[in-house]
Every structure is written in C-alpha cells, then in structure tokens.
Amino acid sequence: MATSEAERTVLAGWRFRAGRLYGRVRHHWECLVWRPISRYLPKRLYSRSLIIVIAPMIILQSVVTLVFMERHWQMVTQRLSTAVVRDIAAIIDLTETLPQSGGDYSQLSRIAQDRLDMKIDILPPEPLPPPGPKPFFSILDQALSEEIKDQINRPFWIDTVGDSKIVEVRIQLDHNVLRVFVRRNQAYASNSHIFLVWMVGTSxxxxxxxxxxxRNQVKPITQLAEAAESFGKGRPMPPDFRPRGAEEVRRAGHAFIQMRERIERQIEQRTAMLTGVSHDLRTILTRFKLQLALSGRKADVEALNQDVNDMQAMLEGYLSFARGEALEDPGRFDLAAYFDKLGDEAKLRKRKLTTTLAGATDIHVRPNAFGRLLSNLTGNAFRYAKNIDVKSTHTRGMLRVVIDDDGPGIPADKREEVFKPFVRLDNARNLDSSGTGLGLSIARDIARGHGGDIWLEDSPLGGLRVILRVPA
Known part of the structure; x- marks a missing residue:
C-alpha cells in the first residue's frame, strides 16, 4: 500500500513538472515565434483560405523537387556520365594498345564519331589548360570528374560551364593529349526541366x-457579415443579400434573416404598446384637466395642475422613448447645419459655445433619431453649464463627437447608472423639474442602434465630457 502511494506521488510530481515544462514551451513559442509571425499574416478570410491552399502545395512541390533533384536527376546524370567516361576509357585503351600507322588516328576518329557519337582529336603533348572556375551548382561537372578519377585516373581537364550543348574533355596520355567533344545530353539528364514545367504548370x-x-465560397460569408453590420447600424438589409454558398453558410444566412425579423417584430410590438398606453393615459389626463378647470378651489387646482403637467412630461418621455426604438430609413445628416442651429440656440440661452468640425460633414444615419440623440446630449450641457465645447471628427467611416462643459458634472460611480431609464440623481446635472430621466437612455439607445455607443468622462473644462462614437 505504501509503495502504491509512493508511486502515485512520484507520478503526480512528474506530471506537474511536465505540465510546467509544456506551459513554458508554449509561452516561449507564442511570444518568440507565433506572435511575430502573426503580425505579417493576412487577417481576411479569403487571404487565409488562399494560404491554406497554396502553402501545402508549395511545400509538397518543394519536397518532391528536392527528392527528384537528389535522387532521380542525380542518379540519371551519374549513369550517363559513367557510360560516357567508359567510352572515353575504351578510346584511350585503343589509342595505347593498337598500332597506328604514322600517327594516323583517322579510323579511330571515325569509329568514335559513328559508333559513340563523339568527336576526338589526338593533340601533341602539351600542358593541360589551367582549371576553370567551378560552377556553383552543376551535377554534370561533379559526376564527370568523379567518374574520370575512378575509371581513367589520369590528369584531365573538363569544360562544362555555360549553356553550350557540347562538353569538352581533355585527358593527358603518355605521349599525347586526347581531346573529346561530347554532346551534353549524352552525359546529362537535360530533359529534367520538363518535369518541373509540368509540375509548375499543373500547380x-x-x-x-x-x-x-x-472567392465564391468566401463571398457569401462576407455578404452575411455586411448584412449583420448594417443591421447593427440600424440600416436596411442590402438589396442583393440572400443565403447562398455552402450549406452551413446558407443555414447561418437563414438564421440571421429569421433573427432580424423576430427583433423587428418585437420592436414594432413594444413601440405599438408604448404608444397605445401613452395615448390612453393622455385621454385620462385631458379629463383631469377638464375637471380641474371646472373645479372651484384655486390652490387645489394649481397643485393638481402641477401634477398633471409632470405626468404629461413623463408621457412625452414615454413617447420619445418609443419613437427612439421605431425603425427609420437611413438618410443624409448635415453636421454643419446642425452646428449652426446649436449656435443659434446657444445665443438664445446665453451660453458660450465653441464648435469644431473635422472631416466630412455629411454622414449616413437615421436623421431624425440622430438629431434627437445630439439634442439630448447638448440640451443637458446647455441646461447645466455656461461654457460648452463641441468637437466632431469624421474619419475612416467613424464619427466621434466630444461635448465638454463646465457644469457640475456627474460622479464617476454614477456615470453608468444615469443611462438607465427614469434615473434622476440628486445634485446632478440631470435633475430638472421637467425632466423624466429618459434623455441619456434615449441617446444611448439611438447610438447603439447605429452600432456605436456613448460614455462619460471628466472634462478639461471642469465639468463633464460626453463622447459619442458611431459608424457613419
């Protein structure tokens, strides 16, 4: 029993060490190898798919080419060179053993040319030319040199450099120099390039x-992404979108269409419900006002009128919230014209306003909803601050609007809470006698309906900074 416990303890220790070693190796691999490589890899699906297809093909062809060069090509060249050197050795034996009449080697030359397809010359004894530069990569030069050393074992000089179809070989004999001209394809596998041409052409x-x-397989995925992005920005579905491509992509397309239809129906139902409830309550409020007008006590009438006005403001907030969720066709919104209106409003409210526009002033959004969004944000700034600075930057399909003011601001721990419906903070910027706590909720709802968002920060002016980012 003790032995079993000891074995389990040792095994657990080895597993722990192996796990730590694997973790270190994986960490170093990701930091030193994978992350630097991933920076240069393409990010789009089409490019990555091409790499998945091309990379194995290139690796396979490289391996096949290497094996072919090392085995087949070299082996064939070696055998051809062996045969050529064997013929040259036979000519040397004939030259030295058979008597020649007065140095007449014409018969030997004729036999070599007719039977061996070589041209030979017997030169007077003279030094061999100096060795020429060796080619960087030449199987023929290496194979011929080795075969001449093995079979003939005499001083020699060969010239295989260049694109000539003739190879020149000189052998130092006892009393002469044998010069042989051989066609390159007799000693060299010269048709190997055909294999490479076929391989590259097939690839x-x-x-x-x-x-x-x-491209046809990736295109439906790209179209699905564009349709989802358009829906996230509150824009209509592209007119040419329909599920196509592989079965899985078609299923994803149909699921997206069904999801979009369900969401639109839900929005329409909730909007209709809020509108109906608000309409019914308006009717009751109208009766209240009529009864108050007929009542005799002035103090009670004023107090009840104030309550009715508060309820009216809340109903207007309900309706604004309902209209914010209603679908609206995208269109052109002119930021320059809107900023001009802000300037007029600032003069009426006796506020100091500074505006800055950078980039294109025309954006593609839902105009009414986007105007309501900006009105809610700037309205809060006008209500609680004296100095307001509005900056708009439109670059690379993204609109960024920054609104700074010198108002009281909102505590950092309350900045997310103010976006909840009907939230009003004491001693905060959204506390107002006629406020309902829906202004920032509607603004964020519209921003997110366009695929963007709103967040709050501290302003350099001392108040609150509101940052709006939406694709446009």
Whole structure:
C-alpha cells in the first residue's frame, strides 16, 4: 500500500513538472515565434483560405523537387556520365594498345564519331589548360570528374560551364593529349526541366481553379457579415443579400434573416404598446384637466395642475422613448447645419459655445433619431453649464463627437447608472423639474442602434465630457 502511494506521488510530481515544462514551451513559442509571425499574416478570410491552399502545395512541390533533384536527376546524370567516361576509357585503351600507322588516328576518329557519337582529336603533348572556375551548382561537372578519377585516373581537364550543348574533355596520355567533344545530353539528364514545367504548370492550373472557387465560397460569408453590420447600424438589409454558398453558410444566412425579423417584430410590438398606453393615459389626463378647470378651489387646482403637467412630461418621455426604438430609413445628416442651429440656440440661452468640425460633414444615419440623440446630449450641457465645447471628427467611416462643459458634472460611480431609464440623481446635472430621466437612455439607445455607443468622462473644462462614437 505504501509503495502504491509512493508511486502515485512520484507520478503526480512528474506530471506537474511536465505540465510546467509544456506551459513554458508554449509561452516561449507564442511570444518568440507565433506572435511575430502573426503580425505579417493576412487577417481576411479569403487571404487565409488562399494560404491554406497554396502553402501545402508549395511545400509538397518543394519536397518532391528536392527528392527528384537528389535522387532521380542525380542518379540519371551519374549513369550517363559513367557510360560516357567508359567510352572515353575504351578510346584511350585503343589509342595505347593498337598500332597506328604514322600517327594516323583517322579510323579511330571515325569509329568514335559513328559508333559513340563523339568527336576526338589526338593533340601533341602539351600542358593541360589551367582549371576553370567551378560552377556553383552543376551535377554534370561533379559526376564527370568523379567518374574520370575512378575509371581513367589520369590528369584531365573538363569544360562544362555555360549553356553550350557540347562538353569538352581533355585527358593527358603518355605521349599525347586526347581531346573529346561530347554532346551534353549524352552525359546529362537535360530533359529534367520538363518535369518541373509540368509540375509548375499543373500547380498554376489548379490555383486558377481554386482561387475563383474560394472567392465564391468566401463571398457569401462576407455578404452575411455586411448584412449583420448594417443591421447593427440600424440600416436596411442590402438589396442583393440572400443565403447562398455552402450549406452551413446558407443555414447561418437563414438564421440571421429569421433573427432580424423576430427583433423587428418585437420592436414594432413594444413601440405599438408604448404608444397605445401613452395615448390612453393622455385621454385620462385631458379629463383631469377638464375637471380641474371646472373645479372651484384655486390652490387645489394649481397643485393638481402641477401634477398633471409632470405626468404629461413623463408621457412625452414615454413617447420619445418609443419613437427612439421605431425603425427609420437611413438618410443624409448635415453636421454643419446642425452646428449652426446649436449656435443659434446657444445665443438664445446665453451660453458660450465653441464648435469644431473635422472631416466630412455629411454622414449616413437615421436623421431624425440622430438629431434627437445630439439634442439630448447638448440640451443637458446647455441646461447645466455656461461654457460648452463641441468637437466632431469624421474619419475612416467613424464619427466621434466630444461635448465638454463646465457644469457640475456627474460622479464617476454614477456615470453608468444615469443611462438607465427614469434615473434622476440628486445634485446632478440631470435633475430638472421637467425632466423624466429618459434623455441619456434615449441617446444611448439611438447610438447603439447605429452600432456605436456613448460614455462619460471628466472634462478639461471642469465639468463633464460626453463622447459619442458611431459608424457613419
């Protein structure tokens, strides 16, 4: 029993060490290898799909080419060189053993040319030319040199450099120099490039088929992403969108269409419900006002009128909230014209307003909803501050609006809470006798309906900074 416990303890220790080692290796791999490489890898699905297709093909061809060069090409060249050197050795034996009449080697030359497809010359004894520069990569030069050393074992000089179809070989004999001209394809596998041409040509043909096929498979995914992005920005679905492509992509497309329809129905039902409830309550409020007008006690009438006005303001907030969720067709919104209106409003309210516009002033949003969004944000600034600074930056399809003021601000721990419906903070900027606590809720709802958001920070002016970012 004790032995079993000891074995389990040792095994657990080895597992712990192996896990730590694996974690370290994985961490170093990600930090030193994968992260630097991933910076240069493409980010789009189409490019990555091409890499998935092309990379294995290139690796496979590289391995096949290497094996072919090392095995087949070198082996064939070695055998051809062996045969050529064997023929040269036979000519040398004939030259030295058979008597020649007065140095006449014409018969030997004729036999070598007719039977061996070589041209030979017997030169007078003279030093061999100096060795030429060796080519960087030449299987023929290496194979011929080795075979001449093995079979003939005499001083020699060969010239295989260049694109000439003839290879020159000189052998130092006892009393002469044998010069042999051999066609390159007799000693060299010169048709190997055909294999490479076929391999590369086939690869290009396969890529020519694979690239359009991949494009057609990736295109439905891209269209689905664009449709989802348009829905997130509150824009209508692209007119040419329909589920297509592979079965999984079609299922995702149908699921997206059904989800969009369910969300739109839910929004329409809730909007209709809020509108109906507000309409019914308005009717009751109208009766209250009529009864108060007929009542005789003035003090009671004033108090009840104040309550009715508060209820009226709340109903207006309900309706504004309902209108904020209603779907509206996107259109053109002119920021420059809106900022001009802000300037007029600042003069009426006797506020100091500074505006800055950078980038395009025309944006593509839901105009009425976006105007209500900006009105809610700037209205709070006008109500609680004396100096307001509004900056708009429109670059790379993103609109950023920053509103700074010198008002009382909102505590950092309350900034997220003020976006909840009907929340009013004591001693805060959204406390107002006619306020309902829906202004920032409606603003964020509209911003998120456009695919953006709103958040609050401290302002350099001493008050609150409101940052709005929406795709436009």
């Amino acid at each position: 290009l043909l396969l890529l020519g088929i694979a690239i359009p096929f991949l």
